[in-house]
Amino acid sequence: MNNISDSLAIAILHQQAGRFFEAEQIYTQILQEQPNQVDALYLSGTLAHQLGDTEKAIAFYRQTLVINPALASVHSNLGIALKQQGLLTEAIQHYQEAIALQPNSAQFHYNLGLAFQQLGNLEAAKDSYHQATILQPSYALAYNNLGLVLLHLGEIEAAISCYETAIQLQPDFPEAHRNLAEALLLTGDFDLGLAAYEWRWRMFPPEQLPNFATPPWDGSPLDGKTILLYAEQGLGDTFQFIRYAALVSDRGGRVILACLPDQVELLKTVPGVEQVFALDEELPQFHTQAPLMSLPYLLGTTIETIPAKIPYIFAPPSHNFQLAASPETKLKVGIVWAGNPGNRNDSKRTSGLQPFLPLFKIPAVEFYSLQVGKSSQDLAQLPADIKIQDLSSYLHNFNDTAAAIAQLDLVLTIDTSVAHLAGALGKPTWVVLPFIPDWRWLLHRDDSPWYPTMRLFRQESVGDWSGVFAKVGQKIMKYEV
Incomplete structure (x- = not known):
């Protein structure tokens, strides 16, 4: 290969055009002739990275830096690849190397902020994003992420200002609008x-959106028309917002509901709902449709007008299991300590089982685990002298969970679907919340306008579950059924 520069230029054109095999052939041929050719090593890394082979990309980036450690872009790309592998500490080191070599790169500071944010070092993430906005005042992404960090640090007004700036810079920025909301x-x-x-x-993208032939509902009177209400996000969201079915029915609508299969039977008990289907079932004809989480907007809800008449979900009248309790038991408490790991805020809202341990020593209180999924196995790690009744083998769907909740005196849970189900059933429910919770729990209050029988226990600082559970323990000892 006579002219490496020309060959590299051709390979880059192939790579940019998506002709990855042709690009790889040229890079490989160059490296066979010159194993230490820095550009070919680096570009081979970018190609592997582009094709999703992160480990191979990391190897090429490392080889490149052995030959020339003063390449800022290689440090940055290596940082990105390491972050994708979950190696955050090493990723941060390479981002910092990139910044040392090229301190005025807003992109490098932004990438460093992403790693700090994922690591949970919010103050460092805040500083990095702020520096990115100084270096590039038009950096909408950096303003959006700075807003996220400020929000979780409790700087709410500053976060709102950042989201608004991001939207001013990039009006068609859905994530910033959602975060502002x-x-x-x-x-x-x-x-x-x-x-x-x-x-x-x-x-x-359009292919991921519901595709209905009928128009969306605009909130106007329905005059006997059939309206489809459909679940759109988590299980808890469906339990929370199905309360609006009665109001839609009051507008003259014949309400049918599409939800996840585990919820179908239970949601047949909701006032105002005439038929319930699983989301993957064939639906009957309907005239209009609305997602459940748009109903507060369509119906003009304010905090003062939240429909909070409970219960609006009803446990099945009979069931095939009864909760056992010792004769000295005065209080039966159901617990949940972990949520859906796929939720974007799960790491903040999930307490784990460890903070519950002091509660298990309170006399005359029987605890029942309502936890399902992999986290239910956490009970096996408890000390031998702690006995929790594990109900997971009985809880095949939410009908079962509702039947169990109906037999309890109190539900103690993190912010997850069981919190909403227990609240909708009218059961006394205590929810432990992170320092900055999901929007529906609001700020600076220990009650919820959504659920009259609910009490909220909030972290006083980021990550402080011990303080939350100390308060819970004091209240449980004084609790009277």
Whole structure:
């Protein structure tokens, strides 16, 4: 190969055009002739990275840096690959190397912020994103992520300002609109927040959106028409917002519901709902449709007008199991300590089982695990002298969970679907919340306008579950059925 520069230029054109095999052939041929050719090593790394072979990309980037450690872009790309592998500490080191070599790169500071944010070092992430916005004042992504970090640090107004700046810079930025909506709703501004929350739909490509032949409902009187209400996000969201079915029915609608299969039988008990189907079932004909989480917006909800008549979900009248309790038991408490790991806020809201341990020593209180999934296995790690009744083998769907909750005196849970189900059933429910919770729990209050029988226990600082559970323990010891 006579002219490496020309060959590299051709390979780069192939790579940019998506002709990856041709590009790889040229890079390989160059490296066979010159194993230490820095550009070919680095570009081979970018190609492997582009094709999703992160380990191979890391190997090429490392080889490149052995030959020339002063290449900022290679340090940055290696940092990105390491972060994708979950190797955050090493990723941060390479981002910092990149910044030392090229301190005025807003992109490098932004990447460093992403790694710090994922690691949970919010103050460092805040500094990195802030520096990125200084270096590039038009950096909408950096403003959006700075807003996320500020929000979780409790700087709500500053977060809102960052989201607004991101939107000014990039008006068609669905994630920033969604984040702004959630921050506004968290402060209780339902007027602006619910309108902005409608932007959530633009975060998805068209092929991932519901495709209905009928028009969306605009909130107007239905005059006997059939309306489909459909679940769109988590299980808990469906339990929370199905309360609006009765109001839609009051507008003259014949309400049918599409939800996840585990919820079908239980949601047949909701007032105002005439038929319930699984989301993957063939649906009957309907005239119009609306997602459940748009109903507060369509119906003009404010904090003062949240429909909070409970119960609006009803446990089955009979069931095939009864909760056992010792004769000295005065209080039966159901617990949940872990949520869906796929939720974007799960690491903040999930307490784990460890903070519950002091509660298990309170006399005359029987604890029942409502935890399902992999986390139910955490009970096996408890000390031998702690006995928790594990109900997971009985809980095949939410009908079963509702039947168990109906037999309890109290539910103690993190922010997950069981919290919403217990609240909708009208059961006394205590929810332990992170320092900055999901928007629906608002701020600075220990009650919920959504659920009259609910009490909220909030972290006083980021990650402090021990303080939360100390308060819970004091209240349980004084609790009277």
